[in-house]
Amino acid sequence: MSEINTKISSENQNFSKFAITENFTCIRFLDQNKERFELEFNLEKGTSFNTFLIKSNGELFIIHPPEKQYLNSFNKVIYNFFDQFHLDKINIITGHINPQMIETIKNISTQFKNIVITCSNPGFKLISELWNQRNPNLENFVEIQLPKINIIKKELNLELDNLLLDLIPIPTARWPGGLIIYERNQEILISEKIFSAHIASEYWSETNRISTEVDRKHFYDCLMAPMSNQVISITEKIAEYDIKTIAPLHGPAIEYSLKSFLNDYIRWGENLSKNNPKIALIYASAYGNTASIGDALAKGINRTSVEVESINCEFISNDVLIKSIQNADGYLIGSPTLGGHAPTPIVSALGTLLSEGNRDKPVGIFGSFGWSGEAIDLLESKLKDGGFKFSFDPIRIKFSPNKPKIKELEEIGTHFGRKIIKEAKRNSRKSDTGMITSKTDPKLQALGRVIGSLCVLTASKGKDENNIKGAMLASWVSQASFSPPGLSIAVAKDRSVESLLQIGDAFALNILSEKDFKEPLKRFTKPFAPGEDRFEGLNIELTPNEQIIIPESLAWLDASVKERMECGDHWVIYAEVLHGNILKSDSLTAVHHRKTGANY
Known part of the structure; x- marks a missing residue:
């Protein structure tokens, strides 16, 4: 895969060109903006948008035109193609439809006259509804004629110069107009939203499985999990094709871990469907x-x-x-x-x-x-x-x-x-995990004898109106390494603060004193209402990484998350300790004693 990386004038954007064949190109628009509000962007690695261009018999095929925010860059690319290859027709193939993408298609249709849109039937419905929607407060609204639309009923096969495309509708609840495209000669699957990850990567494909695993799992949890049964069916259908490369709408292509990643998508979905409520x-x-x-x-x-x-x-x-x-x-x-x-x-x-x-x-x-x-x-x-x-x-x-x-x-x-x-x-009258959780079970009584320091984990992320904070009482804490100094903490999956403990995130561990642990214990074991400030009324201080120190702490540690391991109903977080200090040298650490391992 040859690559040309081109910088443009926008402060946070650039784009890369990847030549798949002589007439088949991927344009990846990169966006380094880390302040987007949507849940799927919470890992704050920016994002990318993959658009594919095919030249064939004087026509340009645009697969998945980018959203409006990339329009200036996209226009430069399109004009360059028309000037260089003397093209006279544009075919737009799209599945995922939203108002931002409609604006891009409108822009194309005002500049080039011979245009055809190809989409699924739900996609046609969405385009028709959104095409001339307008803000009621917007003045001087100009209606633009909707281009001719070619509707795909089931599947559509296109024979282009040296390329064979299969267009396959994959409707889901979130994206009813979903459309994947399989190119038979190169054995490349353009998978749209499925298998995406929000990473502003300039490389064509992942460097290895680990390099994008966390990001793709986060994307799955945010957007695919609520429709896991549909996604399993789509993944099983995709697995029947001979595929060398999966090229999603967002993020780098998948080549090295393709089979294992398909299995992951099925496994993640099946884990959500185990006779749970x-x-x-x-x-x-x-x-x-x-x-x-x-x-x-x-x-x-x-x-x-x-x-x-x-x-x-x-x-x-x-x-x-x-x-x-x-x-x-x-x-x-x-x-x-x-x-x-x-x-x-x-x-x-x-x-x-x-x-x-x-x-x-x-x-x-x-x-x-x-x-x-x-x-x-x-x-x-x-x-x-x-x-x-x-x-x-x-x-x-x-x-x-x-x-x-x-x-x-x-x-x-x-x-x-x-x-x-x-x-x-x-x-x-049964546990949701299927385990025996009776407090008299001998193995759980023995497990309860494992003790840990009583601590309060605090985490803060973002600035000003985007600042979010969280805290939890923690006793499943242990030193994990000497060099670098590190610790491990078990965090239940349903803890609110868990979303602030992704790889690269910072947090503080407040170690409590055996003399002064009762007040923070009372505060941080009570149930908090959604959105309630955990620190209201506290005279807090901040670590060098701007994490929260509570006043009753015996000592504090400033740490950064380096690894996460999924362990049943918990995540085990490994973090490197960056700073720390003792606040009460005359006191001992509070230790949490239990009689059973069935609860905290």
């Missing part, structure tokens, strides 16, 4: 903001081992919706407000939930809005009048959630999932 997450989303709220709620729920079934009611049959509602142990329903109303598919789905839903099961509602919010009021009033019981106050977010709000949404999801688990345990 289920929540039906029903939504519609005009601009992606309501979907982002649902993603954050789902991420929090998944920490509790509850399965989330994501249902985009705009693209699902009523029979499937009824079955999902009847099989669910709880319900979430979300809607945008468009022109003062809820979208028609949401109104229809609400009617189905009212007629088929179980009033004894918990429900939550959410939505985004721009100027009003009537759709959320409608959901609230109808469900309340219908006898449903709300697990949390309706979530109303103007436009899009910021990072602190995303974290709060995750916490709301975790609380909701815990409620479902608690009810499932009450009904089954």
Whole structure:
């Protein structure tokens, strides 16, 4: 794979060209911006967008045109192709549709006349709805004629110069217009959102499996997990092809770990479907903001081992919706407000939930809005009048959630999932893990004799309005290395602070004194409401890495996460200690003694 890396004028962007064949090129647009609000960008490694260009018989095929933010760079590339190769027609092939991508296609259609768009039937519906949507406050709106659209019903085969393309629709709840493309001669699969990772990488492919594993798992957890059954089916279908390279929409290509990565996608999905309680997450989303709220709620729920079934009611049959509602142990329903109303598919789905839903099961509602919010009021009033019981106050977010709000949404999801688990345990009288957890079990009594220092882990990330903080009581702590000085901490998957302990993140470990541990113990063992400030009223100080020191600490350590290992219902975090100090030299460390290993 040959590469030409080209810098452009934008402060945070550049792009790379990768020549796959003489007439088949990947343009990777890189974005170093680490302050994006969406949950999927929480690892703060920037992102990239892969667009593919094919020259064939005087025509240019654009596979997955980039979003509006890359438009200036993209225009330079397109004009260069037309000037160099004297092309007279543009064929746009796209699956993932959103308003930002529509703006790019509009821009192309105003500059080049001979244009055809190829997409799936759900993709056609989305393009038609979004094409001339406008902000009601926007003046001088000019309608642009929609280009000719070629709709793919099942699969479409294209024979181009030295290339054979199979276009295969892969509709999912999150991306109903999904479309993967397989090029038979090079055995390359353009997988769109599936298998993506948000990394601003200038290299064509991963350097090894480990180099992108954490990022791809994070992308999966944020966006694929709520529709894991659909993703498993798609992955199994993809595995039937002879593939040398997977080129996703975001991030580097997958070559070295291709087979193991396909197996990972199936395994991750199967782990979410082991007869766990289920929540039906029903939504519609005009601009992606309501979907982002649902993603954050789902991420929090998944920490509790509850399965989330994501249902985009705009693209699902009523029979499937009824079955999902009847099989669910709880319900979430979300809607945008468009022109003062809820979208028609949401109104229809609400009617189905009212007629088929179980009033004894918990429900939550959410939505985004721009100027009003009537759709959320409608959901609230109808469900309340219908006898449903709300697990949390309706979530109303103007436009899009910021990072602190995303974290709060995750916490709301975790609380909701815990409620479902608690009810499932009450009904089954069995542990959700299938383990014997009786306090009289000898092995658990013996395990309980393992002791640890009583500590408070604190973590802070981001600046100003994007600052998010968390804390937890920790006693499963141990020194892990001499050089460099390091420690290990076990963190339960459903802990709110876990999302702040990714590789590269900083935290402080506050080691408590046996004389002064009672007050912090009381504070940090109480249940916190989602979004509640754990440090309100405390006279805190900061470490050199701007992590939080609580006043009762005997000593503190400033650390950076280097490794994470998944261990059952916990993550084991290995961190390098960067700074530290003793605050009370005349006191001993508080030690947590237990009688059983069945709980903390």
